[in-house]
Amino acid sequence: MTTMKGSCLFSLLLAGLGVLGILEPTTTEDMHCHRAEHPIIAYKEIAPWLHVFKAKDAVDFSQLTFDPGQKELIAGARNYLFRLNLEDLSLIQAVEWQCDEATKRACYSKGKSKEECQNYIRVLLVGGKHLFTCGTNAFTPICTNRTLTNLTEIHDQISGMARCPYSPQHNSTALLTSSGELYAATAMDFPGRDPAIYRSLGALPPLRTAQYNSKWLNEPNFVSSYDIGNFTYFFFRENAVEHDCGKTVFSRAARVCKNDIGGKFVLEDTWTTFMKARLNCSRPGEIPFYYNELQSTFFLPELDLIYGIFTTNVNSIAASAVCVFNLSAITQAFNGPFKYQENSRSAWLPYPNPNPNFQCGTMDQGLYANL
Ligand SMILES: *[C@@H]1O[C@H](CO)[C@@H](O)[C@H](O)[C@H]1NC(C)=O
Ligand SMILES: *[C@@H]1O[C@H](CO)[C@@H](O)[C@H](O)[C@H]1NC(C)=O
Ligand SMILES: *[C@@H]1O[C@H](CO)[C@@H](O)[C@H](O)[C@H]1NC(C)=O
Ligand SMILES: *[C@@H]1O[C@H](CO)[C@@H](O)[C@H](O)[C@H]1NC(C)=O
Ligand SMILES: *[C@@H]1O[C@H](CO)[C@@H](O)[C@H](O)[C@H]1NC(C)=O
Ligand SMILES: *[C@@H]1O[C@H](CO)[C@@H](O)[C@H](O)[C@H]1NC(C)=O
Numbered sequence: 001m002t003t004m005k006g007s008c009l010f011s012l013l014l015a016g017l018g019v020l021g022i023l024e025p026t027t028t029e030d031m032h033c034h035r036a037e038h039p040i041i042a043y044k045e046i047a048p049w050l051h052v053f054k055a056k057d058a059v060d061f062s063q064l065t066f067d068p069g070q071k072e073l074i075a076g077a078r079n080y081l082f083r084l085n086l087e088d089l090s091l092i093q094a095v096e097w098q099c100d101e102a103t104k105r106a107c108y109s110k111g112k113s114k115e116e117c118q119n120y121i122r123v124l125l126v127g128g129k130h131l132f133t134c135g136t137n138a139f140t141p142i143c144t145n146r147t148l149t150n151l152t153e154i155h156d157q158i159s160g161m162a163r164c165p166y167s168p169q170h171n172s173t174a175l176l177t178s179s180g181e182l183y184a185a186t187a188m189d190f191p192g193r194d195p196a197i198y199r200s201l202g203a204l205p206p207l208r209t210a211q212y213n214s215k216w217l218n219e220p221n222f223v224s225s226y227d228i229g230n231f232t233y234f235f236f237r238e239n240a241v242e243h244d245c246g247k248t249v250f251s252r253a254a255r256v257c258k259n260d261i262g263g264k265f266v267l268e269d270t271w272t273t274f275m276k277a278r279l280n281c282s283r284p285g286e287i288p289f290y291y292n293e294l295q296s297t298f299f300l301p302e303l304d305l306i307y308g309i310f311t312t313n314v315n316s317i318a319a320s321a322v323c324v325f326n327l328s329a330i331t332q333a334f335n336g337p338f339k340y341q342e343n344s345r346s347a348w349l350p351y352p353n354p355n356p357n358f359q360c361g362t363m364d365q366g367l368y369a370n371l
Helices: 043-049 101-109 327-335 365-369
Strands: 013-015 063-067 072-077 080-085 091-096 121-127 130-135 142-147 150-159 173-176 181-187 195-201 221-228 231-239 249-257 275-278 293-300 305-311 320-326 338-341 348-351
Touching (some): 063 121, 063 130, 080 121, 091 150, 181 231, 195 249, 249 293, 249 327, 320 327
Antiparallel strands (some): 063 072, 121 130, 130 142, 142 150, 173 181, 181 195, 221 231, 231 249, 249 275, 305 320, 338 348
16 A cells, blocks of 8 residues: 555536536645555554454444544444444444335345345434434435434434435445535435435525536545535545546545525526536656545544545556645635536636635526526
């Protein structure tokens, strides 16, 4: 594994609304790799400091969150939710969350396997004194709102459609804002052909990315999401539309304004502030070596930095890297020039940013939507 730390920047930005833009890098710093070798520590050596939690029948642990009130860890596994002691991972509460037989039977009848027709927890979010959690529920996603101090106490059960994937294979991400809006980036349908960044719950109108429009999202694998300032950010990888020779995956940062209320008329359920940029994690050189596929991120709010783990494209030499992105640089990138494509056959040309000093809630949404 190659570890690199560098201020990586973007080369590409796509605005929604059919204006597809590419951003030139604003600044680029060399990446430094100070050490030739990196220490590797064997599991056995750290074992004395490890605590392990296991439960009979619980597999596919996939979600982990923190309850700051009780200082507990909450874990989501297939068909189970667990509350664990933060210090030693001792069990506080285990809650079974299975699909009912009728739902399973319907799932089998659609040709899905016994493994797939289970409840895989994919959303696990703490909001105040409640836990909002969703599971695939045998390809019939559902969400529940539970009391954090007693997870068997369910306040509310709603559809998980557009909040949680149908398939346990689909990668998704979601967050809850302090005002109660849920932002989810997931496949919205059973076959997984309709990916979206979707806002629901709360007081603001539900909004989504344009449907079946590859310039917005092109077979994305969503990785993470963050609520930062006036925006929600989404990190993912997707097939690159701007790459004309063969299929390539690029990584993206996308952003919407939290106060977006949608466009007018036919665009009333669509974001007007959606933008995305390419994350350039590469080793510089005459021919840069790209780590194109984002796998995981970590946000450090104190320094406004986003760390990402990237791998090379599957059909290239296997390698991985860590890149760090400065959020203020991301903001600058979104204020810079775009690239624009007249139609699907023409070249990408530089295009002035239609709104260079972009601020949420200041633009004429109808006008922008007509661009
Ligand atoms: C969960 O239920 C509580 C109490 O009814 C409510 O205040 C909260 O907004 C709900 N959360 C979500 C995400 O629906
Ligand atoms: C948790 O909630 C369930 C369902 O409301 C209830 O039956 C149970 O007694 C509660 N447990 C505790 C420890 O309060
Ligand atoms: C989801 O992400 C994992 C890890 O990167 C990957 O192996 C898997 O293929 C992805 N799922 C889909 C449906 O692409
Ligand atoms: C990505 O960054 C490298 C420097 O590490 C630069 O040489 C390259 O041109 C950038 N790629 C794009 C597509 O902007
Ligand atoms: C992030 O970028 C801003 C402006 O470009 C700069 O002032 C700041 O020092 C950078 N932060 C880090 C941690 O590099
Ligand atoms: C959020 O947006 C408002 C209105 O557009 C602006 O006044 C404020 O400075 C923005 N806050 C941040 C942190 O950018």
